[in-house]
Amino acid sequence: MILDAAEQLFAQKGYEGSSVRDICQLASVNLAMVNYYFGNKEGLFEKLIERKASFLRERLRKLLDDPSMSHIQKVDAFADGYTDRLFERRGLTLTIMREMSMQQRCHFHETMAEVFLGNVSIMRQIIRSGIEAGQFRDVDVELLIASMIGTINQVLINENMVRELAGFPKDVNPYDDEKFRHRVKSHIRQLLRSYLQKL
Amino acid sequence: MILDAAEQLFAQKGYEGSSVRDICQLASVNLAMVNYYFGNKEGLFEKLIERKASFLRERLRKLLDDPSMSHIQKVDAFADGYTDRLFERRGLTLTIMREMSMQQRCHFHETMAEVFLGNVSIMRQIIRSGIEAGQFRDVDVELLIASMIGTINQVLINENMVRELAGFPKDVNPYDDEKFRHRVKSHIRQLLRSYLQKL
DNA sequence: GTTTAAATTAAACGTATGTTTAATTTTGTC
DNA sequence: GACAAAATTAAACATACGTTTAATTTAAAC
Secondary structure (H helix, E strand, C coil): CHHHHHHHHHHHHCCCCCCHHHHHHHHCCCCCHHHHHHCCHHHHHHHHHHHHHHHHHHHHHHHHCCCCCCHHHHHHHHHHHHHHHHHHCHHHHHHHHHHHCCCCCCHHHHHHHHHHHHHHHHHHHHHHHHHHCCCECCCCHHHHHHHHHHHHHHHHHCHHHHHHHHCCCCCCCHHHCHHHHHHHHHHHHHHHHHHHECC | CHHHHHHHHHHHHCCCCCCHHHHHHHHCCCCCHHHHHHCCHHHHHHHHHHHHHHHHHHHHHHHHCCCCCCHHHHHHHHHHHHHHHHHHCHHHHHHHHHHHCCCCCCHHHHHHHHHHHHHHHHHHHHHHHHHHCCCECCCCHHHHHHHHHHHHHHHHHCHHHHHHHHCCCCCCCHHHCHHHHHHHHHHHHHHHHHHHECC
16 A cells, blocks of 8 residues: 555655655555556645544544533543554654644645644633633643643654653564553643643 | 754755755855765754754753752743743754654764753753652653653644634744743743642 | 965766656456 | 456656766965
8 A cells, every 4th residue: 555655654754755666665566656646746645644634533523522521531531532543643643743844845734734723623622611611720722732732742753762761672662562652641631630620 | 154054944844855955055155065064964964953952951950050949940940941942943943853753864863862861851850859859749750841842842843823823923923922932931831830739 | 476275166977856658467348 | 358448567757966076266374
């Protein structure tokens, strides 16, 4: 599958660092197939983002209308689900983050922002309704979300640092380690809770 | 100055997206000067990182031994100084972040990790001594630092999102806006305080 | 003013890139 | 099995890249 090969290479070597030839070789297809199926290299990238898009949002949106959960439980559930998703799709997360931080290929930004803002707005609604219900402090919602996502990204960005800080040997992937993921999740949970809940 | 041109272009278009020709044109020097002065393109990049290195660390290290400040004041001061520095050098911060998240050009990682870990270890000592003094809760120090840095990075990464969330018009740079920077600083301060301080 | 080294230049080199073409093979349909 | 459309291939195309070269200009030293 060309998209899988592209996702892997973009994650490892960046968009420009991955040649169409590399991608096709990894996918075991002919060089011309990328242009045949996706028009050009940029089309391939856009398909990659679209493929990522919808999956998570549906699951998270259900949280909004669930009457059986308290506000803080919804925050917990959102953070856990988001962490899982970003850990599982670390490569694509990094690729998108890099592209978002560049002025190159700006037309990608729209597609990426759409995906991103969709999730952000769900989290925002969850926190806002908690504030309105008087259960949360009146915090800076947008920046709190930035803190949540930023924490996860920061962990995803630097594999070597995580290995060092968490004491992993060089040959294991810390992101597959269930204990470490749990450590991150529970840190984020406590961070959000201590910031949101009234004293 | 070649280094300034490179810093600007790497920030906007990434390492691979910035050609030596682009850099030389922006710096108004001949194409061959990069190889004459820096050996090759990678040498230019390494010089760029080294130039960034030392500046901040000295100022932050002084915090460690300042007896006139409380532990929480040191945390505040560190966070403020770090935020200022990353905002002021946004371009280079993004460039380094992108390179750290890639497996390409791994020999850069050492230089970058050195700079980064130096600052992290200062913050770690500050928090640890606050914990030992019984003034902070026994938190996950490494991940708390990741949250601080991650929050700043997350804000730096997505200019369009910041503009949207904070309501800036399209033609102003939100990172130059003193009010916005203050908003980020005070959010991080409150986040750290509410997480660190005992109930 | 001559000499020597450093700085700068224009041009070329070899290679890698994204893309296209035209030919060939595979697949599905009647 | 014949035909048509789709899928796949090898080759070539044009361009952009990082780097090198050899010539020229500038600067400094005596």
